[in-house]
Amino acid sequence: MNFDLPADMAALKEATADFATRRLTEEAEAFERSGEFAYDLIRAMGETGLFGAPFPEDLGGSAAGFLAVSVIAEEVSRIAPAYGYAMNMQCATCPYTIYNWGSPAQVERFVPGLIAGESIGMFALSEAGGGSDPAGAMRTTARREGDHYVLNGSKMWITFSHAADVGVLFARTDPKAEPAHRGISAFIVEPKRFEGYTAQPIDLPGLSKSLRSCEIFLDDFKVPVENRLGDEGEGFKIAMNALEYGRLTVSARLTGIAQAALDASVAYANERFVGGGPIARHQLVQERIADATVAVEAARLMAYRIGWTMDQGRVSTRVASRAKYFATQAARLAGDVAREVFGGNALAAEYPVQRLNAYIDMLTVGEGSENVQRILIGEDALGIKDATRHTMRNRFVGAG
Template sequence: MNIDLSEENKLIRQLAKSFAEKEILPKIKEYEQKRRFPRDIIRKMGEQGFYGACFPEKYGGSELGFLNLAIIAEEISRVSASIGSTFNAQSMTVPFTILNWGTEVQIEKYVPKLIGGEWIGFFGLTEPGGGSDAAGSMKTRAILDGNEYVVNGQKVFASYASVADVGLLFAKTDPDAGHKGISAFIIQMDRPGIEAKDISMSSLGNLTKTCELFLTDYRIPKENLLGNEGEGFKIAMNALDYGRLTIPARSVGLAQACLEAAIQYCNERVVGGHKIGEYQMIQKLIADMTVEIEAARLLTYKSAYLKDKGAATTRESSHSKYFAAEVVWRAAQAVYEIYGGYALADEYPINQYLAYAGLFRTGEGSANIQRILIAEDALGWKDANRHNMKRRFSLKSDIF
């Protein structure tokens, strides 16, 4: 692997950085204060081709590839972790899953509007009390009734469901078949029998919508089944594999923001006649952050590079997700320590950095789940890359 970025990669980084600093940074505080969901920013990001980086041009994609997607998500998240959080549902877990598993009719109907930022998507897998045991704990039922499935159940941590237009929903169609009894559906929020409620998480600001989803006799047309009955668990795991590209990229971006905030403060804050950056204990924090962020970035880029080659990357995705999430958690704690009491002030984003670092550490598979997967792979008990990642379309940017 060549660790030098190409001129195209550098150009894409500059484009994303410029967009973030011109279109997001000047507006983000006002959006949060007014609790205004940034649909216009999401639409502009879609028009720039940011969400469509891994999609064929025939469906509205920009065909920039996985490495460029990681770079874009990193730069957006460096300026705004909340806007960066849209990359999963708007790029990977929802539209890319439809691209891989959907019919041509489903792809043409949903993918262009999702990656274009015209529609907001969500991913409905986790249930109350379920956590990482998505299959064993699933209680949401989908029963076929003529040409429709009737769904009853509840989901939790379905990000953006309260502002979404469409989403992926996972439900048991055969309750006695374990994970093989789960099916996946494309659902629309404009049909009766579905309600989304925000879960209050003020520490994340007011833009990231984390939601509960309630389904009561909600009817899904049979043609909205994604893949075949019983393939839902496989589809969900495949979706999360791809989602574990944007999570570490966003973690790296947020960790970089923590480092930049720390460096600025260390050069401005004077204690005992010295800039606090002159004190060795502070220098240790800065040194650790600098090196760990670079290591996390390289792991993330490796995962993206292998995806561009069409390789199975469950192992590499887990490595990068686990390490980058730990790095951003430590970086947020370090900048919190450097700022001291000012970390709590609304004038600075430090408290929010810490909250998002905790979210990234948990989302798309918690730290402990990643540790188990990594350890079992290293011990030779379960080859993490034993399953090929489903990928239906290749891109012009692919390296074959």
């Protein structure tokens, strides 16, 4: 068993880091100052091939696989945390869901533009009152009228929705369905094509002012019938399947941010002199750095394991839930260690500690909070519910 990255993955990791350093740091500052959506940089990520790893070449992808997705998401997030969001919206949860569940016409129409960064994607499942039960608590409705559906309701915490050209959105088509999840359907929405769609950015201190999360309001918003994804009532299955791919990217993103926090702590501990020597010589600082180092390395191995499992075409629910949960723990530890090592300077804007912790806080909730993962992991470990009981759709050409 070889735990080293294959040579092509190691080269991909280096190339991604080089691109992110050159394009996603200094150039991003202009977009942050203006608050303008960074279309140019998302397009550059697409042109570089960062979004195409799990897609076939005839759609513009590279067929590199999901281990490659994990490697890319980690490196982008380590260097430019805000742009890690694009790995969900332009690769995993939006276009891959369309690729996985869409008709050939839907795939051909929407996927190439998303992975090229030419169109902006979103994934709209969460609602303000939904919590950990997106099906039972879903209030957004879709009523069929002839050749289209009419959608009404709202969605919460939807990243890129203020700029989105294409999105996967879930709504209730059968309010009387029992159990409730059988009444949920999935749709490919086009916010700029039809009226009745509004996205209101949420003010999130410490996070990007360019790449935003928003609340969406739908007021008689139309979706053509040919834009329904899958059959009516199949939306819950599609959503749960999509979240598996989201947990891959979020686990890798948390690992990358945790590594950035650890790197900052190590550099500062060697530069900060107190009492005639660097604080790196203090045993308590060494202890905390050791704790974070081990946690981040373990999180990385678990994140890579999700990608490897998906590349084999295996059901990844168990490993994805465990990896997402542990990456949350590792990132929080690395963020706390950074606060302790930097002391009062952790609050200063010139240092990255506050910013990194803001992204850690955000991602601990994404694709299922810690407590949601605890339930999944605990029920699986106790034999109450087998985490791998559901069939997982994976159209990746290398799967199996």
